[in-house]
Amino acid sequence: MTAVATPDSVASVPTTAHVSFIHTLRSEWIKFLSVRSTAWVLAISILIMVGFSLMMAAGMTFATDPEMTGGEPLPADPSVGIMVATFGYSIGQIVLVVLGVMRISGEYATGQIRSSLAAVPRRLPVLAAKAVVVALASFVVGLVAVALATLVTTPILEPHGMAVDLSDGDAQRALLGVPLYLMAIALFSLGIGAMLRHTAGGIAAVIGVLMVLPIIGQINLDILQDIAPYLPSAAGERLITGDLAETVLTPWQGYLVLLAWVAAALIGAAVLLRRRDA
Amino acid sequence: MIEAQNLTKRYGEKVAVDNINFSVAPGRVTGFLGPNGAGKSTTMRMILGLDRPTSGSVTVNGKPYAQHRAPLLEVGALLEAKAVHTGSSARNHLRALAATHGIGIKRVEEVIELTGLTDVARKRVGGFSLGMGQRLGIAAAMLGDPKTLVLDEPVNGLDPEGVKWVRTMVRYLASQGRTVFLSSHLMSEMAITADDIIVIGRGRIITSGSVKDIIDSSTTGSVKVRSPRATELAEALRQDGVTITSTEAEVLTVAGLEAAAIGDLAATRGIALHELTPLSASLEEAFMSLTAGEVEYHSEAMSAPAPDPTMEAVR
Numbered sequence: 001m002t003a004v005a006t007p008d009s010v011a012s013v014p015t016t017a018h019v020s021f022i023h024t025l026r027s028e029w030i031k032f033l034s035v036r037s038t039a040w041v042l043a044i045s046i047l048i049m050v051g052f053s054l055m056m057a058a059g060m061t062f063a064t065d066p067e068m069t070g071g072e073p074l075p076a077d078p079s080v081g082i083m084v085a086t087f088g089y090s091i092g093q094i095v096l097v098v099l100g101v102m103r104i105s106g107e108y109a110t111g112q113i114r115s116s117l118a119a120v121p122r123r124l125p126v127l128a129a130k131a132v133v134v135a136l137a138s139f140v141v142g143l144v145a146v147a148l149a150t151l152v153t154t155p156i157l158e159p160h161g162m163a164v165d166l167s168d169g170d171a172q173r174a175l176l177g178v179p180l181y182l183m184a185i186a187l188f189s190l191g192i193g194a195m196l197r198h199t200a201g202g203i204a205a206v207i208g209v210l211m212v213l214p215i216i217g218q219i220n221l222d223i224l225q226d227i228a229p230y231l232p233s234a235a236g237e238r239l240i241t242g243d244l245a246e247t248v249l250t251p252w253q254g255y256l257v258l259l260a261w262v263a264a265a266l267i268g269a270a271v272l273l274r275r276r277d278a
Numbered sequence: 279m280i281e282a283q284n285l286t287k288r289y290g291e292k293v294a295v296d297n298i299n300f301s302v303a304p305g306r307v308t309g310f311l312g313p314n315g316a317g318k319s320t321t322m323r324m325i326l327g328l329d330r331p332t333s334g335s336v337t338v339n340g341k342p343y344a345q346h347r348a349p350l351l352e353v354g355a356l357l358e359a360k361a362v363h364t365g366s367s368a369r370n371h372l373r374a375l376a377a378t379h380g381i382g383i384k385r386v387e388e389v390i391e392l393t394g395l396t397d398v399a400r401k402r403v404g405g406f407s408l409g410m411g412q413r414l415g416i417a418a419a420m421l422g423d424p425k426t427l428v429l430d431e432p433v434n435g436l437d438p439e440g441v442k443w444v445r446t447m448v449r450y451l452a453s454q455g456r457t458v459f460l461s462s463h464l465m466s467e468m469a470i471t472a473d474d475i476i477v478i479g480r481g482r483i484i485t486s487g488s489v490k491d492i493i494d495s496s497t498t499g500s501v502k503v504r505s506p507r508a509t510e511l512a513e514a515l516r517q518d519g520v521t522i523t524s525t526e527a528e529v530l531t532v533a534g535l536e537a538a539a540i541g542d543l544a545a546t547r548g549i550a551l552h553e554l555t556p557l558s559a560s561l562e563e564a565f566m567s568l569t570a571g572e573v574e575y576h577s578e579a580m581s582a583p584a585p586d587p588t589m590e591a592v593r
Contacts, residue, residue, distance in 0.1 A: 011423035012384040018348040019378055027377035034370035035363060036402075111361040114328055115371075115418065118355055119378040121327040121344035277329040 021125050027116075028129040032103070032137070042137065045095035046145045049088025053149035056087045057156040064160045076161030079242075082174045084157065085150040085164055086240050089178045092145060093185045093210065093233075096138045100189025101202035103130050108197040117278045127194060127273055131187055131266060138186035142179030150175065170242055173251060177239030184236055184258045185210070191265025195272055209233075229254075232261040279304055279457055280325060280426060284334035287320050287481075294320045296481035297334065302459045302474075304425070307452045309472030309489075310461035311565065317481040318461040319357070322430050325459075326355050338426055350379050350422030356429045360411035364404030368395055368414050371403060376421050385421060393417040394443075408435030416447070427451060429460040433467055445471045465565045469493075477565065500533040501540055504553035511549050515540065531557070 032038055060080055104127075107113040120126050150164055157163040164171050185206075192209075193202035210233040217228030228234055229248040238247065238254030249257060280302040287295040295317040302308045310318050323329040325336050327344040335342065338353050346352045362371045372386045390399045393413040398406070403414065412435060419427055429448070433441045448471060452458045462468055468475055469489055476486040485492060505511050508528045515522060520534040532540060537556045544551050 011420075012388055013351065013381055013421075013423040017351060017379040017381050017422065020380070023378050023380045027374045030370060030374040030377055031363065031366065034367065034374065035365040037365060106363060106365075110363045111358060112363040112366075112371075113361075114323075114357055115361045115375060117328060118326050118357070119350055119375050121346075121349055275330075277323070 019120055019122075019125070021128065024120050024125040025129040025132055027119070028126070028133045031112075032133050035106075037102075038099075038137075041095055041099050042141050045092050045099075045141050046148065048095065049092040049145035050148045050152060052088040052091055053084055053086075053153050054156075056084045057153040060084060060162060061156060061160055064162070078161070078163060078165040078168065078171070080162040081150075081153070081157050081164035082171050082242070084153050084162075085146060086174055086178050088145060088149060089142070089181060089240060090237075092142070093182055094207065096141065096182050096186040097189045097206045097210070098203055099138065100134050100186035101193035101206060102199055103134050103190055103193065105193045105197060105199040105202050109199060114278050123273050124270055127266070127270055131190060134186045134190050135183050139179045139183040142182035146175050146178040174240050174242055177251070177255075180255065181236045181239055181258070184255070184262050185232075188232060188258075188262045188265050191262065191267075191269040194269035195265070230257055232258050235261075279340070280336065280338050280428075280459055282321070282325075282334070282336040285321065285324060285331055285336050286333045287317075287324060287329060288332045293481050295324070295331075298478070298481070298483045300476050300483060300486060302426075302457055302476075304457040305452060305455045306473040307448050307458045307460065307471055309468040309475045310459060310478065311463070311465060311468050311475050312461075312478035312484075313463055316478045318463075318478060319430055321478070322355070322357065322428050322459075322461065325428055326353065326357070328357070348379055348422065350375070350381070351424055352422075353426045353428055354419030354422060354424035355427070356412070356415035356419045356432055358415075358430060360403060360406065360408075360414070362403045362411075362414065364402065366403055367400050368403055368406070368410075368417075369399040371414070372417060372421060375418055379422060381421060385423075389417040389420045392420060409437055409440050412436055412440070412444075416444070424456070426457040427459065429458070431462060432460055433462065433464070441467070500531050500557050501535065501537045502553060502555040502557055503530045503532055503540060503551060504528055505530075505544065505549055505551050507549045511544060511547075514543060514547055514549070528552075 064076070104113075107116060116126055117123055150166075154163045164175070166172070166175075189202070189206045192206050193199075196202045196205060209231070213231050214228065214234055217224050217231060217234070235249060235254040236258030238249055238251045242251060280300075282298055282300050285295055285298050286293070298317075298321070310321070312318050320329060321336075324331050325338060325343060327342065337343075338346070343349055343353060362368075366374075369386065369390065372389060373383065376382070376386050390396055393416050395410070395413055395417060398410060403411070406414065412432060416429070416432065419429065427448070432444050432448070436444065445467075448458050448460060452473070460471070472489055474486070474488055475492055477484040477492070503511065506528060508524065508530055512522050512524070512530055515530075515532060515535065520532065522533075523531045525531070537554050541551065541554055
């Protein structure tokens with residue numbers, strides 16, 4: 001900080017330098033990795049999800065022990081294994097909501113957004129690149145978490161005949177459903193965060209939509225009961241929970257409904273990003 | 279080259295920038311001078327496409343900023359200290375910005391060196407002082423080796439050494455033929471750094487021109503006269519268009535007469551003069567008189583403002 005440097009007239013700037021989507025994506029990737037909280041968020045979400053599956057697995061083995069239940073033991077059923085391996089998604093999604101919202105609200109909070117948008121003044125590539133980064137990160141986190149959860153719970157459940165049958169189509173769909181669901185939720189959060197431009201507000205709004213609206217949906221009013229299956233979390237969870245009694249949407253229909261919510265949030269974010277002053 | 283045409287920005291009822299026209303020429307340092315809230319930052323954000331003009335337009339090197347294929351090679355901007363994610367290091371911030379244009383790590387290291395940030399480049403920006411934040415902002419502005427620089431309050435928060443560094447830097451950049459546009463509310467700084475000045479107040483351009491012209495034209499020259507017979511001399515000087523004020527015994531401040539005329543008149547009356555000094559105004563005084571005029575103009579609600587020789591001379 002002491003030297004008063006003299007500007008150098010030889011600058012290593014290629015004359016072909018220009019803005020492109022690939023360049024913007026690279027920039028977003030650098031930003032994603034250079035913030036310390038990224039590693040924490042990703043590690044914590046995996047730990048939480050695997051931890052919850054372990055707890056659930058332990059609980060299930062107790063439930064098969066007639067001495068513990070004091071009566072009818074739980075029947076041996078591989079669907080228990082699916083439930084155990086995927087159990088962490090509902091808590092893991094909270095961490096990914098934070099990740100999705102903060103990927104953009106953090107830039108508004110610090111003023112970084114003005115640097116980002118001045119570098120890419122067409123703006124939409126910035127949002128699109130963020131979406132790619134968030135989608136990739138959340139999908140990988142979901143995949144790693146569910147794979148680890150299956151791996152560590154199988155030895156516990158196997159003796160009871162409850163382990164996941166990986167050759168089963170429903171099991172495959174449910175396991176793959178975890179990363180797919182978490183990816184959609186993180187993207188939805190990014191869209192809401194971009195619209196609200198505020199970390200706390202964004203997180204509260206998304207958690208409200210995912211966790212509070214379904215509770216209101218349980219109120220015994222026909223209109224609310226009709227809407228409830230189409231809410232983002234209820235619709236998306238169909239991929240993981242599979243065919244329960246009284247379902248309106250098939251698993252993949254449900255996921256498409258969730259994707260429609262994601263599209264709406266991101267389109268809203270894109271329109272506002274273009275229209276508003278930074 | 280920056281050109282603004284009928285540029286206007288309203289926030290609801292409030293007019294932040296009111297139909298301004300100006301151009302900023304290459305090869306010169308142009309100062310954008312005005313009190314806080316005059317519309318300087320809003321204008322600069324519109325130049326960079328961050329704020330959308332309510333009406334009018336502004337172009338950089340012939341095109342709206344957002345339409346350039348490589349904006350960072352056209353304009354480098356320092357908009358506010360630390361427009362940076364606080365969790366990121368200075369180096370990573372610059373790497374991310376450079377990446378948007380496919381500019382490599384070599385240039386990142388160059389601008390770090392150029393701005394004297396080598397020792398702190400790997401530290402988190404959240405812990406930076408305002409001065410280091412300004413240096414980082416200037417480093418970011420220089421990434422694309424741009425033809426035009428837009429710097430909002432670049433010396434704000436810098437220590438005297440930093441101020442000198444910015445001054446040397448912008449003078450050097452202009453000497454290379456670049457367009458340098460920098461804002462400040464510090465008139466003394468502008469007088470030293472800038473070649474041309476655009477003065478803005480309440481969203482309107484009050485005057486523009488070279489620093490010297492603005493000082494010359496915005497104040498009527500006055501002369502300090504010291505004489506043991508000051509009262510007698512004052513009587514003799516009294517005529518139309520001449521204002522005489524006196525703040526201490528034997529000293530007069532005479533406006534509206536050349537020093538030579540005062541000397542001649544004193545000689546014909548046989549009045550001895552102990553001092554006869556033409557007073558030149560500072561840019562600061564010029565600025566105060568200019569913005570005072572603008573405030574008055576507004577408060578008189580457009581109804582035929584009294585002809586103000588100062589303002590006429592400037593326009």
